[in-house]
Amino acid sequence: MNKNREVRVRMAPSPTGFLHIGGARTALFNWLFAKHHQGTFILRIDDTDTERSTEASLHEIYSGLKWLGLNWGETYVQSERRDIYERYVTRLLASGNAYYCYCTPEELDAIRKEARVEKKIRFYDGRCRHLTPEEIERLTAEGRKPTVRMKMPDAPIRVEDIILGTRNIDAATLEDEVIVRANGLPTYNLSSIADDAELEITHVIRGVEHLNNTSKQLAIANALGCTIPQFAHIPLVLNTDGQKLSKRHHGALVSVNRYREHGYLPEAMLNFLARLGWSYDEKQEIFSVDELIEKFDLARVGKSGSVFDSKKLDWLNAHYITQLDIAARTDAVIPFWEKAGIDVTTKTRQQLEDIVTAIGERLTNLADIVSQTNYFFDAPSEYEPKAAKKWWGNSDEKRRQAVDILTNLATVLSEIPAFELEAVELAIWTYTDAHDIKRVLAMQTLRIALTGTSFGPSLFDILVLLGREQVLERIGKAIAHLT
RNA sequence: GGCGCUAUCGUCUAGGGGUAAGGACAGAUGGUUCUCAGCCAUCAAACCGGGGUUCGAAUCCCCGUAGCGCUACCA
Numbered sequence: 001m002n003k004n005r006e007v008r009v010r011m012a013p014s015p016t017g018f019l020h021i022g023g024a025r026t027a028l029f030n031w032l033f034a035k036h037h038q039g040t041f042i043l044r045i046d047d048t049d050t051e052r053s054t055e056a057s058l059h060e061i062y063s064g065l066k067w068l069g070l071n072w073g074e075t076y077v078q079s080e081r082r083d084i085y086e087r088y089v090t091r092l093l094a095s096g097n098a099y100y101c102y103c104t105p106e107e108l109d110a111i112r113k114e115a116r117v118e119k120k121i122r123f124y125d126g127r128c129r130h131l132t133p134e135e136i137e138r139l140t141a142e143g144r145k146p147t148v149r150m151k152m153p154d155a156p157i158r159v160e161d162i163i164l165g166t167r168n169i170d171a172a173t174l175e176d177e178v179i180v181r182a183n184g185l186p187t188y189n190l191s192s193i194a195d196d197a198e199l200e201i202t203h204v205i206r207g208v209e210h211l212n213n214t215s216k217q218l219a220i221a222n223a224l225g226c227t228i229p230q231f232a233h234i235p236l237v238l239n240t241d242g243q244k245l246s247k248r249h250h251g252a253l254v255s256v257n258r259y260r261e262h263g264y265l266p267e268a269m270l271n272f273l274a275r276l277g278w279s280y281d282e283k284q285e286i287f288s289v290d291e292l293i294e295k296f297d298l299a300r301v302g303k304s305g306s307v308f309d310s311k312k313l314d315w316l317n318a319h320y321i322t323q324l325d326i327a328a329r330t331d332a333v334i335p336f337w338e339k340a341g342i343d344v345t346t347k348t349r350q351q352l353e354d355i356v357t358a359i360g361e362r363l364t365n366l367a368d369i370v371s372q373t374n375y376f377f378d379a380p381s382e383y384e385p386k387a388a389k390k391w392w393g394n395s396d397e398k399r400r401q402a403v404d405i406l407t408n409l410a411t412v413l414s415e416i417p418a419f420e421l422e423a424v425e426l427a428i429w430t431y432t433d434a435h436d437i438k439r440v441l442a443m444q445t446l447r448i449a450l451t452g453t454s455f456g457p458s459l460f461d462i463l464v465l466l467g468r469e470q471v472l473e474r475i476g477k478a479i480a481h482l483t
Numbered sequence: 484g485g486c487g488c489u490a491u492c493g494u495c496u497a498g499g500g501g502u503a504a505g506g507a508c509a510g511a512u513g514g515u516u517c518u519c520a521g522c523c524a525u526c527a528a529a530c531c532g533g534g535g536u537u538c539g540a541a542u543c544c545c546c547g548u549a550g551c552g553c554u555a556c557c558a
Binding site for chain 1: 554
């Protein structure tokens with residue numbers, strides 16, 4: 001039935017929080033599927049729950065999707081489409097497929113508890129299906145506002161899923177679902193399938209947590225005679241605790257925008273998300289966006305949930321950062337310096353690029369630039385205790401030795417005609433070799449004096465980037481500290 | 484409690500009747516080096532259990548177990 005139709009898929013978030021990892025992956029799979037088939041990727045805001053929906057959340061979702069580059073073709077907002085759902089409900093009511101239910105939440109709670117005790121398959125028994133006009137009048141007089149329930153069919157429902165295969169849902173498990181709340185607003189199961197029909201969605205790609213909803217929505221669609229989209233229920237994204245990744249249990253940790261703020265690249269996130277539940281072959285791990293579009297196939301999406309492993313994301317991110325050339329990497333890193341309060345205008349563009357070059361492949365994420373380069377901008381305010389203890393020592397004799405080395409190095413460095421890479425290197429090696437001082441000791445002693453830490457890029461790079469004046473000043477400070 | 488989904492190294496996964504069960508991340512070890520990262524090399528690490536079917540099952544079937552999801556006038 002959908003064979004000759006253009007592929008139309010949708011991402012249907014409810015704006016009740018930030019865009020989270022699981023939602024982003026669902027969006028990605030939809031987007032890749034649409035792109036692969038030259039179809040349309042639609043964004044539909046499922047905000048029928050007006051209580052929980054917020055404007056702020058909407059912007060979070062927009063900005064998250066934009067950052068990832070998951071551009072969409074059409075936007076729909078369900079709260080603006082109520083007349084459409086009303087039409088569908090009217091039809092359902094008229095055809096006798098839906099009915100008013102006057103049960104109060106308290107009454108429902110009671111029968112729910114009872115059903116549980118009696119181990120019933122479903123709790124709501126359809127008691128309002130056959131209310132007489134007199135009863136309705138009485139209930140209305142009591143001030144009760146009815147909901148509308150869908151009358152579920154007696155025949156089993158067949159769900160054909162691209163990933164899970166064909167499933168037959170026992171009719172006995174189907175509950176007469178509420179499709180319109182007492183406040184007159186439609187519920188998800190009604191508006192969702194109504195819009196899928198209305199927007200001519202061809203494929204519904206969503207998380208398995210919706211599998212139970214699918215049979216309910218199918219019942220509605222069947223009663224309405226709607227064209228039914230194809231379904232693909234993708235496995236859940238799990239936290240390391242094995243539970244579904246959720247805002248409730250795992251907090252802001254799962255927010256996509258949080259990763260952006262920490263300096264993750266969208267291409268790394270996309271690559272990572274794509275491999276969560278999907279694989280191409282037994283070798284390839286790195287996929288460009290274009291490759292993803294070309295190779296993505298729902299048939300190669302697995303059935304079991306996948307744990308979100310941030311270590312692998314880190315690895316991918318580091319990889320994609322190194323793919324950036326120095327100019328692009330510098331551009332990417334500047335906002336992170338600025339955000340940390342570092343004044344980048346104290347350096348020339350060339351100096352900034354030289355710093356980034358010196359850092360090389362050491363960045364796991366862009367935010368790392370701050371802790372790895374702050375000493376280029378300001379002299380260290382303290383010396384890392386562990387490093388100082390190891391290389392400067394804590395006995396008077398060791399400290400004297402460190403001071404000695406620093407003093408000599410200062411002399412050597414001040415005497416070099418041109419303070420350039422090779423000259424500096426040659427001068428230092430000449431000094432260490434002539435005085436029979438271990439290279440590591442000299443270098444680490446100096447490194448701590450200049451940077452405050454015992455690790456980082458090549459010390460020669462640091463020396464040259466800092467410049468003679470700054471180097472000598474810092475050595476002086478270190479000597480003063482040691483004596 | 485009910486209904487459902489799932490099950491290969493710690494993690495992401497490949498393989499789907501005959502494989503030494505492969506790769507990647509993470510881990511360990513060694514090498515390179517002024518340190519760290521990186522890079523290179525090496526190592527360790529898995530078919531949930533039990534029954535079938537079969538000459539042969541990690542792979543097919545059944546049962547169990549476990550994990551997870553849903554069980555709202557949330558999506």
